[in-house]
Amino acid sequence: MRPDLYGGKLWGRNQCEEGARMTASGGRDSDTGRIEAFSDGVFAIAITLLIIEIGVPHVVGTESLSERLVKLWPSYLGYAISFLVIGTVWANHHNRFRLISHSDHILLFLNIVFLMCVAFIPFPTALLADYLSGTEEHRTTAVAVYSGTLAVTAVFFTILWLYAAGNYRLVDRAVDPLLMRAMTRRYVFGMLLYILAFVLAFVSPTASLALIVILALIFVLPEPQGPGSSRRTRRPPIRG
Amino acid sequence: MRPDLYGGKLWGRNQCEEGARMTASGGRDSDTGRIEAFSDGVFAIAITLLIIEIGVPHVVGTESLSERLVKLWPSYLGYAISFLVIGTVWANHHNRFRLISHSDHILLFLNIVFLMCVAFIPFPTALLADYLSGTEEHRTTAVAVYSGTLAVTAVFFTILWLYAAGNYRLVDRAVDPLLMRAMTRRYVFGMLLYILAFVLAFVSPTASLALIVILALIFVLPEPQGPGSSRRTRRPPIRG
Amino acid sequence: MRPDLYGGKLWGRNQCEEGARMTASGGRDSDTGRIEAFSDGVFAIAITLLIIEIGVPHVVGTESLSERLVKLWPSYLGYAISFLVIGTVWANHHNRFRLISHSDHILLFLNIVFLMCVAFIPFPTALLADYLSGTEEHRTTAVAVYSGTLAVTAVFFTILWLYAAGNYRLVDRAVDPLLMRAMTRRYVFGMLLYILAFVLAFVSPTASLALIVILALIFVLPEPQGPGSSRRTRRPPIRG
Amino acid sequence: MRPDLYGGKLWGRNQCEEGARMTASGGRDSDTGRIEAFSDGVFAIAITLLIIEIGVPHVVGTESLSERLVKLWPSYLGYAISFLVIGTVWANHHNRFRLISHSDHILLFLNIVFLMCVAFIPFPTALLADYLSGTEEHRTTAVAVYSGTLAVTAVFFTILWLYAAGNYRLVDRAVDPLLMRAMTRRYVFGMLLYILAFVLAFVSPTASLALIVILALIFVLPEPQGPGSSRRTRRPPIRG
Numbered sequence: 001m002r003p004d005l006y007g008g009k010l011w012g013r014n015q016c017e018e019g020a021r022m023t024a025s026g027g028r029d030s031d032t033g034r035i036e037a038f039s040d041g042v043f044a045i046a047i048t049l050l051i052i053e054i055g056v057p058h059v060v061g062t063e064s065l066s067e068r069l070v071k072l073w074p075s076y077l078g079y080a081i082s083f084l085v086i087g088t089v090w091a092n093h094h095n096r097f098r099l100i101s102h103s104d105h106i107l108l109f110l111n112i113v114f115l116m117c118v119a120f121i122p123f124p125t126a127l128l129a130d131y132l133s134g135t136e137e138h139r140t141t142a143v144a145v146y147s148g149t150l151a152v153t154a155v156f157f158t159i160l161w162l163y164a165a166g167n168y169r170l171v172d173r174a175v176d177p178l179l180m181r182a183m184t185r186r187y188v189f190g191m192l193l194y195i196l197a198f199v200l201a202f203v204s205p206t207a208s209l210a211l212i213v214i215l216a217l218i219f220v221l222p223e224p225q226g227p228g229s230s231r232r233t234r235r236p237p238i239r240g
Numbered sequence: 241m242r243p244d245l246y247g248g249k250l251w252g253r254n255q256c257e258e259g260a261r262m263t264a265s266g267g268r269d270s271d272t273g274r275i276e277a278f279s280d281g282v283f284a285i286a287i288t289l290l291i292i293e294i295g296v297p298h299v300v301g302t303e304s305l306s307e308r309l310v311k312l313w314p315s316y317l318g319y320a321i322s323f324l325v326i327g328t329v330w331a332n333h334h335n336r337f338r339l340i341s342h343s344d345h346i347l348l349f350l351n352i353v354f355l356m357c358v359a360f361i362p363f364p365t366a367l368l369a370d371y372l373s374g375t376e377e378h379r380t381t382a383v384a385v386y387s388g389t390l391a392v393t394a395v396f397f398t399i400l401w402l403y404a405a406g407n408y409r410l411v412d413r414a415v416d417p418l419l420m421r422a423m424t425r426r427y428v429f430g431m432l433l434y435i436l437a438f439v440l441a442f443v444s445p446t447a448s449l450a451l452i453v454i455l456a457l458i459f460v461l462p463e464p465q466g467p468g469s470s471r472r473t474r475r476p477p478i479r480g
Numbered sequence: 481m482r483p484d485l486y487g488g489k490l491w492g493r494n495q496c497e498e499g500a501r502m503t504a505s506g507g508r509d510s511d512t513g514r515i516e517a518f519s520d521g522v523f524a525i526a527i528t529l530l531i532i533e534i535g536v537p538h539v540v541g542t543e544s545l546s547e548r549l550v551k552l553w554p555s556y557l558g559y560a561i562s563f564l565v566i567g568t569v570w571a572n573h574h575n576r577f578r579l580i581s582h583s584d585h586i587l588l589f590l591n592i593v594f595l596m597c598v599a600f601i602p603f604p605t606a607l608l609a610d611y612l613s614g615t616e617e618h619r620t621t622a623v624a625v626y627s628g629t630l631a632v633t634a635v636f637f638t639i640l641w642l643y644a645a646g647n648y649r650l651v652d653r654a655v656d657p658l659l660m661r662a663m664t665r666r667y668v669f670g671m672l673l674y675i676l677a678f679v680l681a682f683v684s685p686t687a688s689l690a691l692i693v694i695l696a697l698i699f700v701l702p703e704p705q706g707p708g709s710s711r712r713t714r715r716p717p718i719r720g
Numbered sequence: 721m722r723p724d725l726y727g728g729k730l731w732g733r734n735q736c737e738e739g740a741r742m743t744a745s746g747g748r749d750s751d752t753g754r755i756e757a758f759s760d761g762v763f764a765i766a767i768t769l770l771i772i773e774i775g776v777p778h779v780v781g782t783e784s785l786s787e788r789l790v791k792l793w794p795s796y797l798g799y800a801i802s803f804l805v806i807g808t809v810w811a812n813h814h815n816r817f818r819l820i821s822h823s824d825h826i827l828l829f830l831n832i833v834f835l836m837c838v839a840f841i842p843f844p845t846a847l848l849a850d851y852l853s854g855t856e857e858h859r860t861t862a863v864a865v866y867s868g869t870l871a872v873t874a875v876f877f878t879i880l881w882l883y884a885a886g887n888y889r890l891v892d893r894a895v896d897p898l899l900m901r902a903m904t905r906r907y908v909f910g911m912l913l914y915i916l917a918f919v920l921a922f923v924s925p926t927a928s929l930a931l932i933v934i935l936a937l938i939f940v941l942p943e944p945q946g947p948g949s950s951r952r953t954r955r956p957p958i959r960g
Contacts, residue, residue, distance in 0.1 A: 034280075034334055040754075041284030044761030045525075048839045049292060052769060056846045065851060065861040080836065087832035094754055109460050112327035116320065119288045126296045131305060141305040220829050274520075274574055281524030289532060349700050352567035356560065359528045366536045371545060381545040514760075514814055521764030529772060589940050592807035596800065599768045606776045611785060621785040 035111055036097045042115045043090040046122060050079050050086075053126035074132035078146075081209065082125040084216040085150060089118060092219055093157070099183075100164045101172040110160045117153035124149045132205075143205035147197040147212060154194040158187045190219060275351055276337045283330040286359045290319050290326075293366035314372035318386075321449065322365040324456040325390060329358060332459055333397070339423075340404045341412040350400045357393035364389045372445075383445035387437040387452060394434040398427045430459060515591055516577045523570040526599045530559050530566075533606035554612035558626075561689065562605040564696040565630060569598060572699055573637070579663075580644045581652040590640045597633035604629045612685075623685035627677040627692060634674040638667045670699060755831055756817045763810040766839045770799050770806075773846035794852035798866075801929065802845040804936040805870060809838060812939055813877070819903075820884045821892040830880045837873035844869045852925075863925035867917040867932060874914040878907045910939060 054075045057068040093114075100107070124146040131142035164170040165180055193215055200208040294315045297308040333354075340347070364386040371382035404410040405420055433455055440448040534555045537548040573594075580587070604626040611622035644650040645660055673695055681688040774795040777788040813834075820827070844866040851862035884890040885900055913935055920928040 038280060038284055038330065040758060041281060041761060042288050044758055045285055045288035045765055046291075047835075048762050048765035048769065049288065051766075051839055051842050052292065052772065053296075054843050056773075056843070056850050058850075059858065062855070062857075065858045069847075069861070069865065079840070083836045083839070084832065087835070090758065091828060105460055108331060112324065112460070115287075115327070116323045119291055119323070120319070122291050123294050123296070127309075130296050130298075135302070137302075138299065138305045141309070145309065220825060220832070278520060278524055278570065281521060282528050285525055285528040286531075289528065292532065293536075345700055348571060352564065352700070355527075355567070356563045359531055359563070360559070362531050363534050363536070367549075370536050370538075375542070377542075378539065378545045381549070385549065518760060518764055518810065521761060522768050525765055525768035526771075529768065532772065533776075585940055588811060592804065592940070595767075595807070596803045599771055599803070600799070602771050603774050603776070607789075610776050610778075615782070617782075618779065618785045621789070625789065 032097055032100055032103045035103060035108065036094065039093060039097075039111065039115060040090070042119055043086060043093070046119045047083055047086045047090070049122050050082050050125055053122055053129065054079060071133075072129075075129035077132070078125045078129040081213055081216070082121055084220075085212065086118065086121060088216045088219045089153065089157070096161060096164075096183075099172070099175055099180075100170050102170050104170065107160065107164060107170060110156065110163060114153070114156040114160055117149065117156055120149055121153070139205050140202060143208050144198065144201040147194070147201045147208050150212060151191070151194040151198045154187075154191040158191045161187050190215065272337055272340055272343045275343060275348065276334065279333060279337075279351065279355060280330070282355045282359055283326060283333070286361060287323055287326040287330070289362050290322050290365055293362055293369065294319060311373075312369075315369035317372070318365045318369040321453055321456070322361055324460075325452065326358065326361060328456045328459045329393065329397070336401060336404075336423075339412070339415055339420075340410050342410050344410065347400070347404060347410060350396065350403060354393070354396040354400055357389065357396055360389055361393070379445050380442060383448050384438065384441040387434070387441045387448050390452060391431070391434040391438040394427075394431040398431045401427050430455065512577055512580055512583050515583060515588065516574065519573060519577075519591065519595060520570070522595045522599055523566060523573070526601060527563055527566040527570070529602050530562050530605055533602055533609065534559060551613075552609075555609035557612070558605045558609040561693055561696070562601055564700075565692065566598065566601060568696045568699045569633065569637070576641060576644075576663075579652070579655055580650050582650050584650065587640065587644055587650060590636065590643060594633070594636040594640055597629065597636055600629060601633070619685050620682060623688050624678065624681040627674070627681045627688050630692060631671070631674040631678045634667075634671040638671045641667050670695065752817055752820055752823045755823060755828065756814065759813060759817075759831065759835060760810070762835045762839055763806060763813070766841060767803055767806045767810070769842050770802050770845055773842055773849065774799060791853075792849075795849035797852070798845045798849040801933055801936070802841055804940075805932065806838065806841060808936045808939045809873065809877070816881060816884075816903075819892070819895055820890050822890050824890065827880065827884060827890060830876065830883060834873070834876040834880055837869065837876055840869055841873070859925050860922060863928050864918065864921040867914070867921045867928050870932060871911070871914040871918045874907075874911040878911045881907050910935065 054072065057065070057072065059065045059068050124142070127142045128146045131138040133139075134142075161183065165184060168175075168180075171180065193211065197208045197211045197215070200211060294312065297305070297312065299305045299308050364382070367382045368386045371378040373379075374382075401424065405424060408415075408420075411420065433451065437448045437451045437455070440451060534552065537545070537552065539545045539548050604622070607622045608626045611618040613619075614622075641664065645664060648655075648660075651660065673691065677688045677691040677695070680691060774792065777785070777792065779785045779788050844862070847862045848866045851858040853859075854862075881904065885904060888895075888900075891900065913931065917928045917931045917935070920931060
């Protein structure tokens with residue numbers, strides 16, 4: 001909220017007490033700490049709720065249960081893709097908040113809107129599961145809604161980052177500008193690819209889904225690391 | 241529970257140990273820490289559960305899926321409004337507990353009743369989604385139940401604050417009385433406006449919903465800040 | 481796990497480091513810390529899931545929606561009672577784990593079985609909502625299953641406490657024996673009353689539910705406090 | 721992420737500050753801390769969601785509600801087994817991450833895939849509940865899917881551990897090699913038994929389920945403890 005309150009004096013006077021207080025709220029500035037904890041909760045619930053959209057098939061008489069289960073493959077596929085996507089988004093969100101050292105009401109609002117998109121994902125996932133093996137028109141609609149939701153999510157994630165990172169508004173000055181720019185590139189590029197996935201849905205739903213899976217796998221990969229990139233001071237290389 | 245146990249002596253003797261212990265339970269007084277953590281969990285789950293009230297439409301044959309999805313707009317609207325409202329209530333609840341430094345059984349009870357209202361919100365949200373585009377009578381009923389739930393939630397939030405803040409019952413004496421009064425005004429005023437939204441539902445459901453959205457947006461805005469308002473000592477302005 | 485590992489030496493050498501490590505896992509002994517955090521998660525989810533058992537009524541044509549909503553009163557009642565009960569059980573569970581300073585595999589197992597009962601509560605709550613206004617036989621069955629679930633939950637809570645408290649097995653020796661005995665009395669007595677509520681269900685379902693509400697309200701009240709009751713050393717009264 | 725950054729210098733300079741920072745992210749290396757917290761959330765939600773798969777029976781007229789409730793025994797059995805299994809897997813996952821001191825992107829990915837299996841468990845549990853008392857073919861299919869899911873979960877858990885533990889890749893060097901080998905044996909052995917349960921499903925579904933229950937009970941039991949096994953330095957025995 002007002003990180004300037006944590007003046008050097010307070011630290012100097014009683015580091016441990018202050019340290020403990022910081023920790024209690026989960027981060028340097030208690031505001032980002034509570035936003036992170038709340039966001040993590042929403043991520044964990046949204047990712048776990050995905051399963052309740054898969055209904056158990058009702059089989060009667062001598063009908064084959066295993067055949068019916070195999071026919072549910074779009075549900076399993078949707079579950080796996082969405083789980084991977086939300087897991088990746090969570091990892092990126094969390095990494096971003098390690099650089100964001102304080103917060104304000106606009107960040108709070110942008111984050112709520114971003115979480116609104118994340119928590120929405122189970123709905124288009126269920127849609128995908130129901131219509132992926134349907135008529136071509138239905139399949140196109142389902143994949144477009146699905147990739148569209150992810151694109152909107154990516155847009156808000158990028159806006160959130162641009163707002164926090166612009167002019168080091170909410171980011172520690174100690175963070176390397178090169179790292180900041182690499183991050184911005186990463187998110188803007190990812191956002192454009194998710195928008196591409198949305199456009200692709202109208203041409204080839206399969207290609208759209210394939211791109212989404214590839215994007216999720218790419219974003220699990222290590223992030224760009226500037227030479228002095230971390231918020232934490234890197235020990236200088238020991239010299240003779 | 242008994243914050244008086246954390247006497248100066250204990251702190252003097254072993255600050256780090258005490259600091260760590262405090263942190264373990266998430267706050268200065270472990271009681272408010274655990275109430276906060278539990279409440280945050282309920283908020284995160286209630287906000288994420290909103291999505292499962294939106295059912296995937298069952299379309300057969302050549303019926304248009306996209307048209308059916310568009311017709312679900314009351315569901316999306318309800319989802320967005322409730323997400324915003326719960327997000328805002330969470331932010332305010334959390335800010336309030338930063339001022340509340342200890343707790344007692346009445347606070348615990350009031351908080352459980354308050355959470356009971358918050359966790360109830362997905363039900364009137366689903367009602368709103370189902371009947372917002374229905375007959376006038378059904379729409380009025382749905383909006384009245386929805387705004388009524390929010391009004392009752394606001395009433396309990398205000399009671400909780402008045403109980404904790406009255407005579408500095410559970411609030412640190414160091415908190416500025418001006419800030420306290422500004423907070424009380426804010427909550428009583430908000431409560432009255434939510435009650436107004438409830439009354440408006442019987443006149444114009446649309447106006448009632450509009451007021452609710454405006455209220456949510458207002459309550460995301462920065463809170464009143466007294467000159468020496470924070471629990472944390474503000475550094476005095478540096479003078480010549 | 482092995483609290484004896486945290487010997488005086490380690491503490492003497494580096495209190496802050498050790499303090500931080502303790503906190504990281506959420507308590508003196510990391511085992512009870514993680515059990516508490518996991519249990520709190522289950523409580524928060526079970527209490528918030530109660531709402532999804534209340535289905536939105538499907539009203540067609542000119543049928544009155546408000547009348548249909550009023551007829552759902554058993555659902556609201558069940559929601560309110562279960563919310564209160566789970567909230568109370570959470571508060572008591574949490575208070576208990578503040579006295580339990582270490583854990584073993586039997587405690588872990590007893591706690592999982594106890595949580596299995598708590599997480600089960602939404603099912604009998606939905607049963608109550610569906611059959612409370614039904615035939616007498618159905619009402620009796622629903623209330624018996626509901627109160628029976630709470631009785632079994634109370635039995636496991638008491639067993640868990642008796643196991644941890646017996647011979648100070650998992651409780652800090654510094655805790656006052658008088659407090660320990662008062663706690664044991666409290667839980668055994670509460671358990672017997674929940675069993676009484678189960679038996680009452682067969683005589684008068686209404687009386688059974690009334691007793692359950694009274695019990696929940698009683699258990700929100702302050703717990704017995706022995707003179708030197710807390711785990712935390714009380715400052716001795718200042719003498720001449 | 722880069723645990724080498726936490727050099728001795730940093731610690732020496734300001735232990736409290738560093739200690740507090742460590743705690744804020746929940747562990748020695750913030751990466752494992754956040755993975756643990758997120759995983760715990762998913763475990764707690766998956767275990768609590770199990771109950772919503774049990775639907776309240778709809779009984780009309782003078783039909784016996786209690787008889788219908790008794791007939792739901794496969795649902796209760798499935799709930800109890802899955803609750804026990806997920807609870808046990810949680811305990812083992814948590815213990816494992818106490819040994820894993822840092823993380824990388826492969827661990828993050830393996831953990832997401834592992835959680836994908838855990839969060840999937842409510843689906844085969846509901847399948848088991850619906851078809852355990854059905855025809856022999858349906859019962860075999862349901863038990864095979866259920867035990868197969870658990871086997872796949874065990875496979876990923878083992879892969880995760882082998883990846884982290886191989887060459888002490890992500891495990892503190894101070895951990896006893898004997899303990900490491902005992903852990904590996906434990907997980908590989910458990911995995912093989914879960915695969916056996918899957919194979920058994922085609923011979924005797926009952927035997928398969930019995931083996932699963934036995935495995936869950938065994939894995940709640942204490943883990944192997946090497947003589948100097950813990951990450952925390954054991955106090956040497958006091959010698960004359």
